[in-house]
Amino acid sequence: MPIARAAPELELDVERLRRDRYAKLQFQMAVDGFDALVLLHAPHVAYATDCLPKGVDATHASANRPVAVVLADQPQPCLLGGDPEGLDVDPHPAVWPDIDEGAADLGAQLEAILGQHARGGRVGIDLMTGAMRRTGVLSAAEITDAANTMGAVKLRKTVDELACIHQAQARTSRAMASVQEALVPGVRRSELAAVFLRRLREEGIDANMIDVIFQPMARRMADGPRTTTGHLAFPTWSGDPVYAEGDLIWVDAGSDYHGYASDFGRTWTVGRPPTGAEQRCFERWLAVMDASYEAIAPGASFAEVCAAATAADAAHQPDGERPWMPHFYLVHGVGIESAEMPFLGTDNGPDFDAANTLEPGMVMVLEPAIWEDGTGGYRAEEIVAVTENGWIPLGGGHPYDPFEVPR
């Protein structure tokens, strides 16, 4: 059985990570015909410069954000602000692109850095603040969205990107092992979050990227929040509940290691082992995972993986429902973003899934979810990377306790 297999040892070589990414970026800029890229979205800045995103509120992340400028055929990127210490970048003064004065500073710096390209050059950009629009930043350049270029470079991970995701997942999992020990009847969500955030720091992770989710699941959908899909609501904001014996908790967390995200998902019961009905949901989930793993290979279409997962649970789905939440997917990618391509089984529809295929270097978070109304359900997440021959697990091996994997 391929589940719970430990990941192979992957060693992060930071110099190689930077070199490989920058080379890919330069190559893709040439393909897309860009003279320059101006990047404000923190994961994009990190991709170009290795100046890492911080796990802070969006308002703070935006206020005095670093900006990366990548010029075609230049040996290193420019970094405006951020901390250039130890990075292979051309450092420039910080700007505050959210306020008009700061955006004007950014405009002046871009004029100087871009030179002739500021006038009629083809410049890719991922975001403009209102202040940049008001102050006319890059108004004389030919502006195009950088999204496709960034999407292309991040789709197939380098070995060091895999190492980062593996580390993020392994460390997040170890922190979660401590949290699960603290999950006893009467404990509050805030207490579990406190353990998790302390343990992340102890694991050397200082950027928690989503407010960690320990969602108590109503046993019947009708007793849970109303949804636009008529299906499950997850992951929701749920305040600070106190957990009681017998509660069914769906867990979800994501935190960055060297700018790459983990995605931890498990189902826990509180204060008692799972019931037989709950365990049967887990076993259905395992069957879906096994079928998905079997189907994952370079060249397989997204649709083939979805079909294999669906067939594995078809006997339990009289209405032909697929074993994942309809507002999500069977699989999403992970990397510098917590959810990025490849997406399998989304509302992009069957044509999209049929037209796209797995490629070596893609990273997939499998997150099927099984639901039996009245019982509840089982959901967990596992990460794999597609290889030349098949796939390898990243950060794998976290137990499914208190559920039992049948021998």
Next chain:
Amino acid sequence: MSLHLQRRTRAVEALAAAGIDMLVAGRQDHINYITGAHQLWTAGTRPFGPVCTLNVATGEIFLLSTWDEGVPDDIDIDHLHGITWNGAIIYQRLAANPGMATAQRVGVDAWSPGMAGLLSAVVPNADVVPVDDVLLQARRTKMPSEVDAIRAACAVAAEAVAAALAHSGTDAQRLAAGVEAMAQAGSSTPAAEPRVEGNIVDFSCIRSHYEGGLGRTANAASPAARPHAALIAACVPGATGQDLRRAAPDGEWLVRGSGMGFEPPVINARYGASEVLEEHMVLSVSAGTGEEYARDTVLVTESTPEILSPEEP
């Protein structure tokens, strides 16, 4: 009227005064301000995409949310749009939005070439203009309930500062202890990056949408002798950025708005000279480096500034 409806009224009035017909918002702080919804907190910058629309004339809101958990009752489930991964669906929703077809001016709180292309397909004859400044202007002064929320958030951050100051371990251990204490006290979502660097300890959090924060040093001087004392005293109605520069100590300092996170005004040695402080603004005031550092969250009143963060954490 509940707080979020009072806030929405402010935003609607400001947008109407700016001649905006439709708002297309993607920044979570603006969305929280207008809707009052509790949506999943995620760290870091975001690409621009439509998460919330507001028809300025009718007040009608559509919000990107697959469920009604955390969504105030005034936004009904038929005004929720489920999460989508499909650009065509985003386009169809915007195009079907009542008021979009006749909108002359559509306000956005950020911009990207891709989203500009999508919007120009939806509203080919409308002006698409940035309104982040309009919304932030409306948010600049705080209502009494907002001040209460900020004070409560400061108390949570103070628990983190106290735990880190009391801890005798390494900086990393003290930081972990602070983060743990802050979550236990009610916030697992940091505002700025927490700092524990030798003598300096600074924590901030987002709690129920509002930011609270403070910074201290071990064995801090009495409040009047702290490096930001003169800056705080200068935070009175009518004070300009220039006035604050004159009151500022040598070295690093920053005065900036604090509400639903980091907000204008931003006043430091480089920016904000012409900003003018108003009664009911809430400011984060920090100064000092090395052995002497302090930060507090401060309410501008008609007389002496009121410090919202606890004096002794």
